[in-house]
Amino acid sequence: MGNPDGLRPLDDSHDTPRRTGSARQAHLIDELRQELEDTNRGLIALHTELENARRAEARLAAIVASSDDAMLSLDSELRVETWNPGARRLLGHTEEQIAGQAVATLMPDAARAEFRTAVEQIRSGGRAESHQCRWHRADGTEVDVAVTVSARRDADGALVGYCATARDITHQLAAQAELASARADREVMAERDRIARDLHDMVIQRVFGAGLALQSTAARLHGPDADRMHTVIDELDATIRELRTTIFDLHQPAQKAASLRAQVLDEAAAAQPRLGFAPAVEFEGPVDASLPDATAAHLLAVLREALSNAARHAQASAVTVFVRADAELLLEITDDGRGIDPAVTRSSGLTNLRRRAEKLGGTFAVGRAPAGGTRLRWRIPLAGARSAATT
Incomplete structure (x- = not known):
């Protein structure tokens, strides 16, 4: 039969290549879109990572800036590269003054040796322990510090310098x-x-x-x-x-010991019940400023023994205590009693007073006073007293 409409039948064989090309383009577009989305996600992740790193670096910088510890970064030759505000407060130098200087300029000889030991431990692959020493301040004084040294390494792990932290341990x-x-x-x-x-x-x-x-x-x-x-x-x-x-x-x-004058007056007051009266006490010269503590202790022991002897033997109605400090220290005790008994001059108590004087390079003498009674003199050179007190 013929085609009643007089039309030719449809043939889509010519459209197949066109549809195939469109599908390929759509697939490529989908792949490109996916790649863009993956790239966008990667960029977002990278941005987040960089932002976190920036924040961590900012936090670390804030810690370094606000720390009271001295924090230094050093190059491989141990020259100062950075210097935080804590280092300026502790040691007195500004970063401009110290940058480029050898860190050894901050240290006495003993501290330099310990710092070099710490650096050698790090160079040999070990870990340096914290050590205590003294560092110089800008004004020439020294401060006690605990020092920690650590390594600075690059991305490949190579040693490029050092970090040092010094904490005030005064x-x-x-x-x-x-x-x-x-x-x-x-x-x-x-x-x-x-x-x-x-x-x-x-x-x-x-x-x-x-x-x-x-x-x-x-x-x-x-x-x-x-x-x-x-x-x-x-x-x-x-x-x-x-x-x-x-x-x-x-x-x-x-x-804590009172002034020497006060202690001499206390000893005199303590002897009053035994003597039956208060001894007179006189001072001459810078008594308190001149004597080391150890020498003052010797003087007080001599005074105590002398007043005890006067109470037991002198039968006196008056005792005078005289302390003078100039080129020498003189302790003189005078009474108006019956005079010195020869047996008493050989007593162990007076021998002990003589030994105290001789130990300090001085002398001891006891005998009759010009107006009667007894006069005891215990004297030492103050220079000798100071040197004996330090040995």
């Missing part, structure tokens, strides 16, 4: 010194307590027992022998009292 060392002093004080107090117990339990009891034995013997004596025996008994009683005072002092914690 207060830390002071606290450690106070703690050590407190421990030492406790040990001293424990030892003093032991000595006090021994004095009370053994020495005083023996002296007291000897006094009782002498009392029983004295009861059977008469005349001068009895008088001499009672004098010895009185001496033993005085010794017991002094031992009890010493024991009390041993139980007291050490106090």
